[in-house]
Each structure stands twice: as C-alpha cells, then as structure tokens.
Amino acid sequence: MTTDQPILEVRGLQKQYGRHVALAGIDLKIAAGELVFVIGPSGSGKSTLLRCLNRLEEPDHGQILFEGQDMSGKKNDLNLLRQRVGMVFQAFNLYPHLTALGNVTLAVRKVLRKSREAADAIGLAALRQVGLVEKAGSYPNELSGGQQQRVGIARALALEPKVVLFDEPTSALDPELVRSVLEVMRDLKRAGMTMVVVSHEMKFAREAADRVIFMAEGAIVEQGPPEEIFSHAREPRTRAFLSQVGA
Amino acid sequence: MDGGAAFVDAFFKPALIARYAPEIVSGVGQTILIASTIVLTGLVLGVTLALIRSLRLPIATVMIVIFADVLRAVPPLVFVLLVYFGLPNVGVTLSAFAVLWLVLSLVLAAFVEEIVWAGITSVAKGQWDAARSTGLNFATTLRDVILPQALRLSIPPLTSRTIAITKNTALGSVIGVPEILNQATSAVSFSGNATPLMMGAIAYVVLFLPVVIFGRWVETRFAWRRA
Ligand SMILES: Nc1ncnc2c1ncn2[C@@H]1O[C@H](COP(=O)(O)OP(=O)(O)OP(=O)(O)O)[C@@H](O)[C@H]1O
Ligand SMILES: [Mg+2]
Numbered sequence: 275m276t277t278d279q280p281i282l283e284v285r286g287l288q289k290q291y292g293r294h295v296a297l298a299g300i301d302l303k304i305a306a307g308e309l310v311f312v313i314g315p316s317g318s319g320k321s322t323l324l325r326c327l328n329r330l331e332e333p334d335h336g337q338i339l340f341e342g343q344d345m346s347g348k349k350n351d352l353n354l355l356r357q358r359v360g361m362v363f364q365a366f367n368l369y370p371h372l373t374a375l376g377n378v379t380l381a382v383r384k385v386l387r388k389s390r391e392a393a394d395a396i397g398l399a400a401l402r403q404v405g406l407v408e409k410a411g412s413y414p415n416e417l418s419g420g421q422q423q424r425v426g427i428a429r430a431l432a433l434e435p436k437v438v439l440f441d442e443p444t445s446a447l448d449p450e451l452v453r454s455v456l457e458v459m460r461d462l463k464r465a466g467m468t469m470v471v472v473s474h475e476m477k478f479a480r481e482a483a484d485r486v487i488f489m490a491e492g493a494i495v496e497q498g499p500p501e502e503i504f505s506h507a508r509e510p511r512t513r514a515f516l517s518q519v520g521a
Numbered sequence: 522m523d524g525g526a527a528f529v530d531a532f533f534k535p536a537l538i539a540r541y542a543p544e545i546v547s548g549v550g551q552t553i554l555i556a557s558t559i560v561l562t563g564l565v566l567g568v569t570l571a572l573i574r575s576l577r578l579p580i581a582t583v584m585i586v587i588f589a590d591v592l593r594a595v596p597p598l599v600f601v602l603l604v605y606f607g608l609p610n611v612g613v614t615l616s617a618f619a620v621l622w623l624v625l626s627l628v629l630a631a632f633v634e635e636i637v638w639a640g641i642t643s644v645a646k647g648q649w650d651a652a653r654s655t656g657l658n659f660a661t662t663l664r665d666v667i668l669p670q671a672l673r674l675s676i677p678p679l680t681s682r683t684i685a686i687t688k689n690t691a692l693g694s695v696i697g698v699p700e701i702l703n704q705a706t707s708a709v710s711f712s713g714n715a716t717p718l719m720m721g722a723i724a725y726v727v728l729f730l731p732v733v734i735f736g737r738w739v740e741t742r743f744a745w746r747r748a
Contacts, residue, residue: 330650357656367651371669380665381655426651433655 279342281306281468282327282359282437287336289322289492296322297333298492304437304470309463311479311500312472314489315515320472323489324439327470328359341436357385360430364442366422368414374401374425375410378432386433400428404458420451424458431462438462440471474519480504488512530714537716541708545720548704549728555622555700556687562626563686564679567633574638575663585634592631597689600624605696617696629686636678640671676743680736688729701725 280303289297296319304310312320325331327338329345329352338346338355345355369377379397382388388396401407404424414422423443430438440459444452456478463469463482473479479486479500486503488496488511496509507513574585592600605620615623644667652662694703705721 325650328654330654353656353658356654361650361654363647363651365645365647367645367647369648369651369666369670371673381652381657384661384665385656429651429655 280304280339281341282470283337283339283342284327285337285339287323287326287338288334289319289326289331290334295492297326300336300492300494302487302494304468306436306468307466308484309469309471309482311483311486312470312489313474313476313479313486313515313519314495318489319492320489321441322492324361324441324470324472327437327439328356328361330356330361353385357381357433358436360433360435360438362423362426362430362438362440362443364445366414366419366426366446368422368425368429370414373411373413374406374417374428377414377425378429381429382432396432397428400432401425403431403461404428405454418451419447420454423447423455427455427458427462437468437470440469440473442472442474444473444475476504476516476519488515490515532715532719534714534716537708537712537714538720541704541712541717541720544704544708545701545717545724548699548701548721549724551618551693551698551700552690552724552728555618555625555690555693555698558622559625559629559687559690560683562622563629564633564683566626566630568637570630570634571637571641572663572668574634575641575667589631589634592628593635597624597628597686598692598695600628601692601696617693617698620696621690621693621698625686625689625692628689629683632682632686633679636675636682637671640673640675641667643674644670673743677740680739684729684732684736687732688725701728 282304284300284302287297287300287302288295298319300319300323302310302323312323314320322331326333329338333346336346337344340355340358368374369380372380375394375397378400379390379393382393382396383390386393398407398410401410404427406421406424406428409417409421409425414425417425423446427438427443443459444455447455452475456475459469459471459478460482471479471483483500485497486500487494488503488507488509490511496503496507496512503512504516507516570585570588573581601620601624604615604624605617608615608620641663648666648670649662652666657666690698690700691702693700694706697703701721701724705717705724708717709715
C-alpha cells in the first residue's frame with residue numbers, strides 16, 4: 275500500500291494570461307479518498323487550478339503528479355491523465371445531440387475502446403449510480419438542470435476515474451435542484467472517491483469536506499479542516515471572504 | 522387569331538412540344554447528372570476544408586480563407602469563361618462538362634467551407650472542454666461532438682446555398698454543355714418560337730421545386746435546435 279503517497283500532487287503551479295497572473299505558484303497534495311473543498315473570491319484562480327489538474331489548461335510552470343508519476347511533460351499521455359481525473363462543469367456541458375446514455379458512453383467507447391454493448395452496460399451502471407437510469411434515453415433538453423448535472427457526473431464516473439474535479443457543480447441550479455446533486459456527491463465521498471470541489475455550498479463543505487482551501491489572487495492563503503477554516507480562520511482575508519458570503 | 526390562341530402559339534405550340542421533348546428530356550438528364558456531381562464534390566470538399574481549418578495551422582488557414590473569399594466574390598460565370606477559354610492556352614483542354622463541374626464544385630466548396638466553419642466556431646467552448654476532459658482526442662472530439670452540432674446549425678444555409686449553386690448549371694449553356702437551358706435555347710433558335718424555352722422553365726420547376734420544398738422542410742426541421 276502506498277498510503278502516504280498523494281494520489282494527485284502539484285508543485286509550483288503557475289499560469290499567466292498575458293500579464294495577468296491566474297496562478298502564482300500552487301503547491302498541493304491530495305490524498306486518496308480526500309474531499310478537498312476550494313473557496314475564494316471570483317477571479318482568484320479556482321477554475322484555473324482545476325483545469326490545470328487535468329490539463330484542460332496548460333500550466334506555464336510546475337509539475338502535476340498523478341500517483342507519483344509526472345504528468346506535466348509535453349510527451350506525456352494527456353488523455354490518460356484525463357481518463358484518471360474526471361471533471362464536472364458548472365454549465366454541465368452535456369452533448370445536446372446525444373441521449374443521456376450517449377453522453378455517458380461516448381468516451382467509454384472511444385477512449386476505453388469498449389464495444390457498444392459493454393459501454394451501454396457501464397453507462398447504465400453509472401446512470402444508476404446518480405439515480406437516473408430511467409432517463410437513459412432522454413436528451414439533455416428534456417432533463418432538469420439537476421438531472422443534467424447528474425448525467426454530467428455519470429459521464430465522468432463511467433471512465434472509473436481516481437479523482438473527480440467539480441467546478442461549481444451546483445451554481446447554475448435552482449435551489450430546489452441543488453440537493454439531488456449534493457446527494458450524489460455525498461454518496462461518492464462515502465464510496466471513497468477522491469474529489470476536489472470548487473463551490474459556494476458552505477454547508478456541504480462543513481459536513482463533507484476533509485479540508486478547505488481558501489484561495490486569493492492565484493495563491494493558497496490558508497487551508498485546514500472545515501471547522502477550523504469556517505470558525506477560526508487565521509487570515510483576515512479568509513475571515514473577510516467568509517463573512518461576505520455569509521458562512 | 523384571338524389572344525389566347527396567340528399565347529398558346531407563342532409558348533405552348535403542340536407541334537414544337539412534341540418535336541423538342543426528347544432534347545429537353547436529355548437536357549434534364551444532363552442537368553441532374555452535373556448538379557449531383559457538383560453537390561457531391563462541393564459538399565465533400567467544403568467540409569474537408571472546414572475540418573482542415575479547424576486544425577488552425579496558420580498557412581493552411583490563410584490559403585483556405587483566400588480560396589473561399591475569392592470564389593465567393595467573383596461571379597461564377599467569370600470563372601466558367603476564364604477556365605473554358607483560358608486553360609487551352611496553357612495546354613490544358615477540359616470538356617465543357619468538366620469545366621462547369623470544376624468551377625461550380627469549387628464555388629460550392631467555398632460557401633460550404635465558410636458555412637461549416639461558422640458552425641464549428643459557434644459550438645460552445647464547453648463542448649470541447651467536456652470532450653477533452655473525458656480523454657477524447659482532437660479528431661474524435663471534432664467528429665463525434667463538434668461536427669454533428671456544427672452541421673445541424675449549418676443545414677439551413679447549406680441547403681439554400683446548394684440549391685442556388687446547382688441552378689447555376691444553366692451557365693453551361695454558354696460553353697455548350699447540353700443541359701436544359703442549352704437545349705432550350707438552341708431549339709428556340711431553330712424554331713423561332715419560345716415554346717422550347719417555356720418547356721425548359723417547366724423542366725426547372727419540376728426539377729427544383731421538390732428540392733426547394735425539401736429545403737424548406739429541412740430548415741423548419743432543424744431551426745429549433747439553435748436554442
Ligand atoms: N482564458 C482566459 N483568458 C484570459 N484570462 C483568463 C482566462 N481564464 C481565466 N482568466 C483570468 O484568470 C483569473 C482567474 O480565473 P478563474 O476562472 O480561475 O477564477 P475563479 O476563481 O474560478 O473565479 P470564479 O469564482 O468567478 O469562477 C481571472 O482574473 C480571469 O479573468
Ligand atoms: Mg471559476
């Protein structure tokens with residue numbers, strides 16, 4: 275067992291857009307099974323960090339290690355990293371021309387190279403996991419926002435990733451639909467999935483997160499267990515942010 | 522002779538209809554043949570160019586943009602004449618049919634490239650993110666995620682543009698392709714009567730009306746998908 279080795283680690287991660295520094299050198303270790311919750315003001319680099327973690331965004335400097343293996347080189351198999359590190363988006367980004375099952379199975383067929391039958395079985399299992407197996411044949415525009423986001427989660431899960439990144443998964447949802455998505459995330463956590471979650475659902479963070487990271491201006495300002503961050507933050511910036519969002 | 526009889530005599534003279542029906546029918550055959558080869562070539566080439574452009578290679582992009590802009594800017598008749606009368610001077614002789622096919626295929630390809638490229642760029646960026654985040658490579662993302670949506674957006678303009686270009690097969694009459702208009706005009710000059718031209722017009726209606734109706738159906742069928 276390699277219990278001390280982080281499943282995902284970044285060292286000195288930097289990213290600039292023109293002259294604007296989005297990430298100013300991030301060091302982060304994520305343990306297997308951990309739920310890391312990332313908060314911070316708008317523009318602090320939360321999305322950029324997540325997008326760098328599966329290299330949807332190419333960092334300028336720094337290393338990304340998956341299970342100790344450097345994944346940041348140009349010649350590395352990007353698609354392998356992405357298959358291990360799934361992503362769920364604020365805007366769901368479902369494929370509108372495919373059914374829920376089609377959304378979930380596309381990469382299973384094309385990346386894992388499964389037959390259609392095998393992919394459908396995997397896809398239905400993933401949809402069952404998010405409670406939507408009866409919607410397998412529905413198109414995204416026939417689903418509620420909460421259902422669409424659960425299909426988005428199923429799409430990530432179908433590849434059996436080791437880590438799932440969530441970028442504000444409930445921000446685009448009406449309040450009454452948020453619960454169903456958080457429920458799925460809670461189940462995932464219970465099943466031992468490693469998760470990095472950017473979200474404003476502070477209540478969810480308190481009950482489900484192992485660690486809360488506060489970011490500002492492209493850097494990690496403070497991190498710790500939720501009760502410590504939410505009730506005894508040391509940094510004035512953290513406290514100011516938390517009182518602003520009413521946590 | 523009253524007005525009605527004179528009208529019939531000028532445009533629908535039964536003897537001439539019988540006399541020139543075989544020519545018009547063979548013209549219809551030529552028009553169908555050349556129009557369908559143009560549609561096939563133009564669509565395949567245009568989509569291919571749009572796909573090449575999506576690689577965003579600077580040199581390829583510049584060449585495609587120049588190609589598309591020039592072919593869309595100049596009236597097709599100019600190219601037809603230029604190629605038909607110009608190429609023999611440099612030792613290349615193409616049949617009239619080949620010239621018409623080549624020019625109109627390239628013109629259609631230019632429009633198709635622009636339409637499909639516009640479709641590709643209007644697919645939301647999040648679609649690329651989602652596909653790439655699941656490990657799909659560039660080619661698979663383009664083929665299975667982006668292109669189906671881009672083509673759906675492109676179908677209405679593609680349909681109307683394709684109809685417009687295929688009607689340009691009538692330009693073949695200028696260089697002697699025996700299509701509908703050519704058959705009709707030469708019959709007119711032999712007979713000194715407009716009846717063969719009217720037959721040609723009716724032949725165009727019979728040929729293109731179903732296509733236009735199909736185009737309208739396609740437009741309404743796919744328009745709502747834009748949302
Ligand atoms: N593609 C881009 N081009 C230029 N600047 C960008 C790009 N993406 C992000 N930025 C900038 O980088 C900074 C960090 O953006 P990022 O999206 O990571 O912030 P965030 O913490 O996720 O904010 P929010 O809470 O609003 O989602 C911002 O100032 C943003 O304007
Ligand atoms: Mg963000």
